[in-house]
Amino acid sequence: xxxxxxxxxxxxxxxxxxxxxxxxxxxxxxxxxxxxxxxxxxxxxxxxxxxxxxxxxxxxxxxxxxxxxxxxxxxxxxxxxxxxxxxxxxxxxxxxxxxxxxxxxxxxxxxxxxxxxxxxxxxxxxxxxxxxxxxxxxxxxxxxxxxxxxxxxxxxxxxxxxxxxxxxxxxxxxxxxxxxxxxxxxxxxxxxxxxxxxxxxxxxxxxxxxxxxxxxxxxxxxxxxxxxxxxxxxxxxxxxxxxxxxxxxxxxxxxxxxxxxxxxxxxxxxxxxxxxxxxxxxxxxxxxxxxxxxxxxxxxxxxxxx
Ligand SMILES: NC(=O)c1ccc[n+]([C@@H]2O[C@H](COP(=O)([O-])OP(=O)(O)OC[C@H]3O[C@@H](n4cnc5c(N)ncnc54)[C@H](OP(=O)(O)O)[C@@H]3O)[C@@H](O)[C@H]2O)c1
Numbered sequence: 001x002x003x004x005x006x007x008x009x010x011x012x013x014x015x016x017x018x019x020x021x022x023x024x025x026x027x028x029x030x031x032x033x034x035x036x037x038x039x040x041x042x043x044x045x046x047x048x049x050x051x052x053x054x055x056x057x058x059x060x061x062x063x064x065x066x067x068x069x070x071x072x073x074x075x076x077x078x079x080x081x082x083x084x085x086x087x088x089x090x091x092x093x094x095x096x097x098x099x100x101x102x103x104x105x106x107x108x109x110x111x112x113x114x115x116x117x118x119x120x121x122x123x124x125x126x127x128x129x130x131x132x133x134x135x136x137x138x139x140x141x142x143x144x145x146x147x148x149x150x151x152x153x154x155x156x157x158x159x160x161x162x163x164x165x166x167x168x169x170x171x172x173x174x175x176x177x178x179x180x181x182x183x184x185x186x187x188x189x190x191x192x193x194x195x196x197x198x199x200x201x202x203x204x205x206x207x208x209x210x211x212x213x214x215x216x217x218x219x220x221x222x223x224x225x226x227x228x229x230x231x232x233x234x235x236x237x238x239x240x241x242x243x244x245x246x247x248x249x250x251x252x253x254x255x256x257x258x259x260x261x262x263x264x265x266x267x268x269x270x271x272x273x274x275x276x277x278x279x280x281x282x283x284x285x286x287x288x289x290x291x292x293x294x295x296x297x298x299x300x301x302x303x304x305x306x
Contacts, residue, residue: 183272
């Protein structure tokens with residue numbers, strides 16, 4: 001444990017380069033000292049006073065030295081899409097971290113996971129199966145822990161709503177799976193980071209699901225996105241089955257717009273989570289973010305193109 005008066009120390013596993021990691025650094029710095037483990041260098045981390053440790057979480061054999069002096073561990077490392085062996089390796093690395101944190105007597109362990117998915121995905125998809133192995137290892141570790149399971153997140157340079165907006169701006173048309181009647185309740189990455197910061201100090205145990213302030217149907221959300229771009233909504237309607245096939249083809253061509261499992265998850269109507277009740281300020285609505293992103297896209301457009 002650090003001497004009294006010293007800032008608390010965070011081990012950020014997955015680093016400050018991703019959507020959640022960036023929001024975590026913005027929330028925790030400068031009150032915390034942060035040691036940050038990830039693979040690719042992140043511009044600005046060192047300048048912000050972060051201690052970067054370059055490495056693959058799946059390949060760290062001994063977490064002991066990285067845990068020295070650490071008060072709280074926070075894990076954000078995961079892949080949206082990867083081969084099964086990559087999920088297995090990363091999951092094993094995170095479970096070794098949990099064992100080492102337990103042995104080192106780390107005061108608090110926070111882990112960002114994902115909300116419930118349809119049972120066939122939970123059982124069969126390495127993305128989820130390996131994630132649940134990590135969740136279960138933490139729950140059984142004896143550590144003081146909190147697992148936060150946000151729904152769809154948004155924030156500057158995100159790879160979901162931001163990429164969807166860019167596609168709408170470019171093609172003026174967007175795929176709609178069935179009638180779009182399933183729900184989403186987008187949460188700001190900044191609100192998740194704030195919840196994580198509170199969780200670093202409280203002693204609440206277990207798992208919490210976090211939704212944003214408003215529950216939309218998917219179609220209402222995409223209509224709002226077209227409106228932010230100043231365009232009437234236009235959809236290419238398709239069944240879920242066709243959508244899955246199309247997503248599979250796009251992935252094979254190198255697209256990261258949407259993956260087949262995300263279509264199953266989205267249309268299962270499990271992602272419209274209730275608003276996170278633990279916030280000490282109103283949760284951010286998605287509309288100002290959409291307006292700002294759309295404004296950026298429209299300003300970037302060559303003259304004459306609408
Ligand atoms: N985005 C969402 O809508 C959403 C919703 C619910 C839950 N989540 C969860 O939130 C967490 C963070 O998601 P995100 O959207 O911020 O993802 P992200 O932008 O892809 O960031 C993930 C970070 O993990 C690091 N990472 C990945 N594999 C690694 C490895 N093997 N070793 C070390 N670092 C590794 C990456 O850094 P390097 O590439 O530098 O290694 C990256 O910065 C994930 O657990 C995700 O499942 C996200």
